[in-house]
Amino acid sequence: MAPPESDSSSYNVSIRPVDSKNWRDVAALQVEAHQRNYVADPTYYLALCCYDGLWHPMAVLAGEKVIGFLMWAVDDEDGSCWLGGIIIDRRWQRRGLGRKAVEATIELLAKEHGYRDFALSYQPGNEAARRAYAAVGFEETGEQEDDEVVARLRR
Numbered sequence: 517m518a519p520p521e522s523d524s525s526s527y528n529v530s531i532r533p534v535d536s537k538n539w540r541d542v543a544a545l546q547v548e549a550h551q552r553n554y555v556a557d558p559t560y561y562l563a564l565c566c567y568d569g570l571w572h573p574m575a576v577l578a579g580e581k582v583i584g585f586l587m588w589a590v591d592d593e594d595g596s597c598w599l600g601g602i603i604i605d606r607r608w609q610r611r612g613l614g615r616k617a618v619e620a621t622i623e624l625l626a627k628e629h630g631y632r633d634f635a636l637s638y639q640p641g642n643e644a645a646r647r648a649y650a651a652v653g654f655e656e657t658g659e660q661e662d663d664e665v666v667a668r669l670r671r
């Protein structure tokens with residue numbers, strides 16, 4: 517179902533661990549065809565979180581509806597909390613919800629775990645990602661992770 521409102525202030529965005537109740541909704545998330553170059557399938561990320569022992573999977577909700585996914589992990593090498601696999605379902609994009617989801621995640625991780633240094637990466641041509649993260653305060657550092665641009669935020 518497509519959302520009726522385009523104004524992000526109408527949505528209460530929250531972040532919740534993926535669990536036995538919401539994982540099917542996460543697995544069903546879709547991005548636009550051209551965006552498949554930027555992210556893997558949500559099912560791949562769920563498997564990664566299950567088996568690599570590093571990443572923590574989180575569902576993004578607007579009200580009670582699952583509209584997105586992201587995962588987080590702490591990199592022992594740089595001590596930063598990395599966000600990855602960020603997806604807002606294609607029917608819910610461009611409403612400010614990606615920005616709100618990242619903000620809510622940082623808020624939650626800072627409050628519950630005391631993390632202050634956050635990092636993420638994206639492909640240089642991924643303008644939606646770059647703008648959404650810049651709006652939260654992430655700044656490109658000149659570092660690269662594989663073929664991706666790294667941006668960091670200190671809270």
Ligand SMILES: CC(C)(COP(=O)(O)OP(=O)(O)OC[C@H]1O[C@@H](n2cnc3c(N)ncnc32)[C@H](O)[C@@H]1OP(=O)(O)O)[C@@H](O)C(=O)NCCC(=O)NCCS
Pocket residue numbers: 547548551554555601602603604605608609610611612613614615616637638639642643644645647648649651
């Ligand atoms: C990247 C993504 C999570 C952003 O979520 P979103 O809810 O659409 O983003 P927002 O509505 O919060 O938009 C934030 C900014 O990005 C801009 N934006 C959003 N979609 C855009 C698009 N397709 N093209 C250009 N700019 C875009 C918005 O205009 C806004 O910019 P502004 O703050 O300068 O006005 C979403 O587009 C997505 O899931 N993309 C596919 C997967 C992906 O690329 N994930 C990131 C991997 S690093």
